[in-house]
Structures are given as structure tokens and as C-alpha cells.
Amino acid sequence: MNCAEFQRILPDIIDEGHTPEQEAHLRSCYICSNLISDLTAISREAQLLQASEEPSPRVWNSIEIALRREGLIRQPLRDSEVPPPSRRWNLAWLLPVAAALLVAFGVIAHQRGMSRQTAQQSPVTPISESSLAHPSVDDQVLLEALGTHSPTMRVAYETNLRNVNAYIHDAEDQANADPNDEEARQSLMNAYQEKAMVYEMALNRSLP
Amino acid sequence: MTDAKKPQDDRLSEAEAIERAKGGDAEAFEVLYNLHKRRVYSLCLRMTANTAQAEDLTQEAFLQLFRKIATFRGESAFSTWLHRMSVNVVLMHLRKKGLPVVSLEETIETEEETPRKELGAQDPVLAGSINRLQLQRAIDDLPPGYRTIFVLHDVEGYEHNEIAGMVGCSIGNSKSQLHKARMKLREFLKTSRAEKAAKP
Numbered sequence A: 001m002n003c004a005e006f007q008r009i010l011p012d013i014i015d016e017g018h019t020p021e022q023e024a025h026l027r028s029c030y031i032c033s034n035l036i037s038d039l040t041a042i043s044r045e046a047q048l049l050q051a052s053e054e055p056s057p058r059v060w061n062s063i064e065i066a067l068r069r070e071g072l073i074r075q076p077l078r079d080s081e082v083p084p085p086s087r088r089w090n091l092a093w094l095l096p097v098a099a100a101l102l103v104a105f106g107v108i109a110h111q112r113g114m115s116r117q118t119a120q121q122s123p124v125t126p127i128s129e130s131s132l133a134h135p136s137v138d139d140q141v142l143l144e145a146l147g148t149h150s151p152t153m154r155v156a157y158e159t160n161l162r163n164v165n166a167y168i169h170d171a172e173d174q175a176n177a178d179p180n181d182e183e184a185r186q187s188l189m190n191a192y193q194e195k196a197m198v199y200e201m202a203l204n205r206s207l208p
Numbered sequence B: 001m002t003d004a005k006k007p008q009d010d011r012l013s014e015a016e017a018i019e020r021a022k023g024g025d026a027e028a029f030e031v032l033y034n035l036h037k038r039r040v041y042s043l044c045l046r047m048t049a050n051t052a053q054a055e056d057l058t059q060e061a062f063l064q065l066f067r068k069i070a071t072f073r074g075e076s077a078f079s080t081w082l083h084r085m086s087v088n089v090v091l092m093h094l095r096k097k098g099l100p101v102v103s104l105e106e107t108i109e110t111e112e113e114t115p116r117k118e119l120g121a122q123d124p125v126l127a128g129s130i131n132r133l134q135l136q137r138a139i140d141d142l143p144p145g146y147r148t149i150f151v152l153h154d155v156e157g158y159e160h161n162e163i164a165g166m167v168g169c170s171i172g173n174s175k176s177q178l179h180k181a182r183m184k185l186r187e188f189l190k191t192s193r194a195e196k197a198a199k200p
Helices: A003-008 A010-016 A020-028 A030-047 A057-069 A085-092 A095-117 A137-149 A151-177 A182-206 B003-011 B014-022 B026-048 B051-071 B078-096 B132-140 B144-155 B160-167 B171-198
Strands: none
Touching: A003 A010, A003 A020, A003 A030, A010 A030, A010 B171, A020 A030, A030 B132, A030 B144, A030 B171, A057 A151, A057 A182, A057 B026, A057 B051, A137 A151, A137 A182, A151 A182, B014 B026, B014 B051, B026 B051, B026 B078, B026 B144, B051 B078, B078 B144, B078 B160, B132 B144, B132 B171, B144 B160, B144 B171, B160 B171
16 A cells, blocks of 8 residues: 555545554555654643633623513522522612603603604604713713623623613614614614513522 | 522533423523533534624524423433534534535545645654644645534544535545545644744
């Protein structure tokens, strides 16, 4: 057996082992021997790459938001998971913030609905660009509260808030550009719901 | 996950978590995610060579899993089910992006298949000198088609017949592409080592 013959069947040799004839060639040919050695080493090292990387906390937070939005998470918190009143007290005032966001959304959506109905008769006042495109004071307070318990969690929620604020901003732009755009209004609704979800998760679940 | 919840999560077995997740238990979903996140994310990252895409695909794979978890009956291993689903999510993504899941060079016999005599003649073997970072970079530099087959076979441990079914090629093509991928990686790693050695 020569090198050309050997290398033609190389893929099978690496994964399935070699015959005595191939073994004899390997003993006499350092080129083919080195080649087999290198390819085997690459294959062996590659196995160590399985499960070698850790995703950022942002991934789970996004999954959790989606699961809650889709209603796949249904079970209410068990009593044992509810933080004691002393810990909840400091952040209890933030709960209305989440509710306020939903109410604000409701008002906007209602106004939009009314505007749509009267679009033929009067021009629609566009929604002013929201400060939610950037972290608001409420966002900062929430992040600081999270940061005191878990810096990693703070980073994750910072990313989530940035994303959802950008989402709201884009949806508002789209809605302002065309007040009769049903899809834009739906996007805006989803964006506010997502933000409320982020607040709810931060307050009710992710804090220790 | 908060530190306070870790001990509780650790006590929850995969089977228990699956049953509780079917009932919509938030903690059970998180336990399942934590058990498998590294494997799924690493697969996505190796196959796309892009962190942002890998995160999005990891999210998509788990969401698909959780949406279907009520249908899981345990005939197959949960991890097998999840990983197969993850591979499909990544392959679908690659196809949507117009990237070949099988290299377009698959049927062309190139000289790279047969190493030149001088390659390896003077160099010491790679065994023992491959570090993880170098190998990761080399895999990232592979053409997408070669990368897919290499990751599925050598990293994830799928057999050629399984890969052929997943990516839609013949078993022969899968073997051929794997070999070419390994040869390219060898070339990258040797070049990388030579460049490193040449630096003062």
C-alpha cells in the first residue's frame, strides 16, 4: 500500500480503525503516521468543546419573559418563595410602576383607537417621543435595587430594559409615522407589556 | 438564578422538573434550562461562530422545547430530544440565511484532500499542542458547510447516518466533508503554530 492509496481511505481509517496492511504502511511512513496522529488529536480535542460555553444571563431572562407572555408559566408563586415583608417593603412601591406602565399603555392604546375612528375627520396628534427609549428614573431605581442583591442580575436586567426601551421607541416611531397602522399599535402594546413583565419578574421572582 | 434558589434547584431531578414544567412551574423550566444551557449554547455558538446569533438560537431552541414539553412522553432521552431540536433550529437558521449546511465544494475533488509531501514532513505532530482557544478559532474560520458537519460529528458525537438525515446529504458526503474539515483545521493549526513560533 502506498500513500495515495492510504490517504484515499483515510476518513474511514480514522473513525473505524485500520487493517494490518494499513498498520504496516503507518509504521513505514511518517507522513501518513503524522497525518493520522494530527487528525485524531483534532477529533479528540473537539470533543472537549461540547458544553464548553456559558450563555449570558440575558438568554434565560428573555426565555422567561417569553414563557410568561405565552402563558406557559402558569403556577403562582409558592408561599415559601415570597420574600419576607421586610425585604419586600423597600421595593413594594415599584409594583405600581409596572401597573402604571400598563395603564399608560391602555390610555395610549385607547387614544389610538379613538383617533383611528375619527381619522377621517380630524388630524391625529402624534405620540410624543417617549423618554422610555433610554433608562428612566424608575429603571435606574430598579437596577440599583437589583444590583445590591446580584450584580449579574443587574447586568441581565439592564440589557433587557435597554432592549425593551428600544423596542418601545421603535414601536412609537412606527405608530407616529402612521397612526392608522394596526400592526404598529399592536407592537407598541406588546412592547409595554414586555416592559411590565420585566418589572414584574424583577420584583416577584428574580430578587432573592 | 439567584444564589438562594440554587440548592432547591439542585434537588429537583430532571424527571421531576419535566413533570412540573408540564404544569407550568416557572422553577422547573429554569432547572431544565440550567441543566442543558451549556450544551445547547455551545452547539449554537460552534455552528454559527457568532455570539449574538448563538444566544438567539439558544433562546429559540428552549422555547420550542418548552412549548412542546407537554408532548414529551419519555420514550427517548430528554437531552437527545432537546439537542436534536437545537440542531434543527440552527440548521433552519443557516438555511434561512442562505448559508450552505453542506459545503458547495462537496463533490469537487481538491488537492487539499491529499496532503502535500512537505506538509507534516518537517513539522512535529499537533498532538498535545492543541489548545482549546486555538481550536475554537480554527473551527470558527471553517466554511459553514464544513463547520456544520465537523461540529455535529466530532463535537456533538452524531454518526454519519444521523448527520446525513439532519442536513440532507449522503453518508458519503458527510464523511468527505468531515475529512476536509479536519484537514483544513490541521492546516490552520499548523499555520497558527508556525506564526506563533516565528514571533520574537
